[in-house]
Amino acid sequence: MKYLLDHIKKEIKLHSLEEDPNECCGLILEIDKDLRIMKCKNISKDKLNNFEIGPHDYLRGEKRGKIKAYYHSHPNDEIGTFSDIDKKVSLGHGIPLIMYSIKNNKFFEYIS
Template identity: 40%
Template sequence: MLQKLKEKIVSHAKHQEPHECCGFVVLKGDEMVFIPCKNQAEDKENHFEISPEDFLQANSQGKITALVHSHPNGEPVLSLLDRQTQLVADLDFWLVCNDEIHIFPKIPPLLGREFNHGVMDCYTLFRDFYYLAGADFPDFERDDYWWEDGFNLYLDNMATHGFERLIDESAVQIGDVILMQVGADVPNHAAIYIGDQMVLHHSPRRLSKRDLYDGYWFKHTHSIWRFKQWSKLDFTVPLNSLALHLS
């Protein structure tokens, strides 16, 4: 990021305090420029809203590459509403907090992803689904066929990251993580239950997709896990993303 651009954005954010600032980063020719917008939200200290006119004005100046806003009284993480807005806007988000800019890349569509182990795989899909619902889970470096090298990456991390194993697997609900054991001694594949006996998952050499949870996948199920704080999340956001790319 160009230092001059960063300084301009941080300066604008400080000038707008205690209100949240907002604006766009636009590629104008070969130059990245910041175009500030008016925050027209009712509660400007905790939210931001950009008018359609400001969006059109920014769009007329070049290619919009990122949406900028600030958290003058908050943490350097996107709120659930921010994540919903990012999904609709389909833009990277640049968040100003404590005089620093934190960049949150846009989440690619959950369906139709090309498989690339360690970059775009079943765990990536798991993380992104929950990110859209309002939860952040760490990434971890994982070699291909890690389960053949004595690692147990799913079972070693599920409880640590706030999940508990279901005793009654017939009580599966939307958002539950289904761990599957496919040609391995440990669970090495994850799917998300999305309702109506359907799961979302990403298998090697295949595009990410929805599948009926029966037959092959049911046979290879190792365990089902529920996020303990699931009631604080909003699974309608990732489900809406799925619906959007199914239409």
């Protein structure tokens, strides 16, 4: 998990806890050779079980830097299961998807 540096993990954890019980979502960007997160608004109709990043956040991310990965949280998932939708998002954009499980305090990565 080359994008999960300590400061990135810390920021994703904090974002996840801020949005709990809803899923949080965001982008991991490379800006001037540094990795940073960009929090995004979850526009899904079912925020408890899904995430969706809106087109405005994608554009904002692309303007700020190179999108290296997506991230989101699973507040109630204990085993780190990526949904079919999660996999399609990663495959469709050709970049890794990071998931943080709040219940067991672990990160998981799906690479398309």
